[in-house]
Amino acid sequence: MFENKSISAADALLEAQKIAFGPVIFQAARILRDFGILAMLYDAKEEGMSVQKISQKAGISEYGVKVLCESGLSMGALSLKDERYMLTKIGYFLQFDEMTNINMNFNHDVNYLGLFNLDDAIKTASPSGLNQSFKNEWETIYPHLSALPEKAKKSWFDFDHFYSDAAFGRLVEIIAERAPEKLLDVGGNTGKWAVAITQKSLETSVTILDHQKQIDVALENAKKAGVEDRVDGVPMDLLDHTVAFPTGYDAVWMSQFLDCFAPEDITALLRRAADALNTQGSVYIIEPYWDRQSHEIGAFCLINTSPYFTALANGTSKMYRAIDMHQYIKEAGLVIVEEIDHLGFGHTLTVCKKS
Numbered sequence: 001m002f003e004n005k006s007i008s009a010a011d012a013l014l015e016a017q018k019i020a021f022g023p024v025i026f027q028a029a030r031i032l033r034d035f036g037i038l039a040m041l042y043d044a045k046e047e048g049m050s051v052q053k054i055s056q057k058a059g060i061s062e063y064g065v066k067v068l069c070e071s072g073l074s075m076g077a078l079s080l081k082d083e084r085y086m087l088t089k090i091g092y093f094l095q096f097d098e099m100t101n102i103n104m105n106f107n108h109d110v111n112y113l114g115l116f117n118l119d120d121a122i123k124t125a126s127p128s129g130l131n132q133s134f135k136n137e138w139e140t141i142y143p144h145l146s147a148l149p150e151k152a153k154k155s156w157f158d159f160d161h162f163y164s165d166a167a168f169g170r171l172v173e174i175i176a177e178r179a180p181e182k183l184l185d186v187g188g189n190t191g192k193w194a195v196a197i198t199q200k201s202l203e204t205s206v207t208i209l210d211h212q213k214q215i216d217v218a219l220e221n222a223k224k225a226g227v228e229d230r231v232d233g234v235p236m237d238l239l240d241h242t243v244a245f246p247t248g249y250d251a252v253w254m255s256q257f258l259d260c261f262a263p264e265d266i267t268a269l270l271r272r273a274a275d276a277l278n279t280q281g282s283v284y285i286i287e288p289y290w291d292r293q294s295h296e297i298g299a300f301c302l303i304n305t306s307p308y309f310t311a312l313a314n315g316t317s318k319m320y321r322a323i324d325m326h327q328y329i330k331e332a333g334l335v336i337v338e339e340i341d342h343l344g345f346g347h348t349l350t351v352c353k354k355s
Helices: 009-020 022-034 037-047 051-058 062-074 089-096 098-111 114-124 130-134 142-147 150-178 192-200 212-225 263-276 296-303 306-313 322-331
Strands: 078-081 084-087 182-186 205-210 231-235 249-255 277-287 334-343 347-354
Touching: 009 022, 022 037, 022 062, 022 089, 022 098, 037 051, 037 062, 037 084, 037 089, 051 062, 062 078, 062 084, 084 089, 089 098, 098 114, 098 150, 098 306, 114 130, 114 306, 130 306, 142 150, 142 212, 150 192, 150 249, 150 277, 150 334, 150 347, 182 192, 182 263, 192 205, 192 212, 192 231, 205 212, 212 231, 249 263, 263 277, 263 322, 263 347, 277 322, 277 334, 322 334, 322 347
Parallel strands: 182 205, 182 249, 205 231, 249 277
Antiparallel strands: 078 084, 277 347, 334 347
């Protein structure tokens, strides 16, 4: 993965310029999509469209069309023949690929302004870009997800759900087959997992640990789903490691949760999870490790999600490698008894027990 490919100096220099102009290319591509120009060119097919025709249909000046389409040409999203622009395969994916569009919206609506402060965030180990983006005095993003501006909130949850939902159905089946009676959902958010597993496994009851606002939403969702008698919640500052988790659970569930924390916090959270288990209980960790992906696309997207955690989320977390998580699990006094890779878009289920 990410092997050093032999390319000429000229090609390497061109790739370096693409990185240097990355923010410009990103915004031009987004606007080509949002102004409907990519869709127009898709409809025009091999006939293509002139600058004048695009200007008339998009309702922007010919100057604006030239600026955008010439940038689109340089990035390979458009081609130009006989003064007519046409859509390329890259342009097609920019317009129609769900993953590409979700990533683009997340990076524009949530991350773009905050990433200007990535250097300060790395120096201070704090999310220096968070308040740059949203003009609030927030320490981390997590307690305030419901307070994000509507567009940013939609893009954040679309991003989160797109990647988690791909593995969701299979994970429900796996845990329902094991039918734990008592499951502790750490960082249960709006209760999506709690509702799904209690609907599928009638023997299972779930306790959610999270901020009070998230628990309130989760309990309302459980009520709407008719499983409120088997879903409850305990409000908790999960980073206060002096506070023990409730105990006596057959399963502790941590889905796309641990990547939200620094290594020392991961180890402390896993210790508390171990203490919450009954004798035969298991900790279930679901993470998309970048070194367990089946192709470079997944690894690329995961690695480049880490700067969001640095600049906006909390300043100390990232997308981890499996080899790193294994070390944290060992330090927490747990042993890995099972792993299942390639769930959904590249998630791994790691099952642990007390050592």
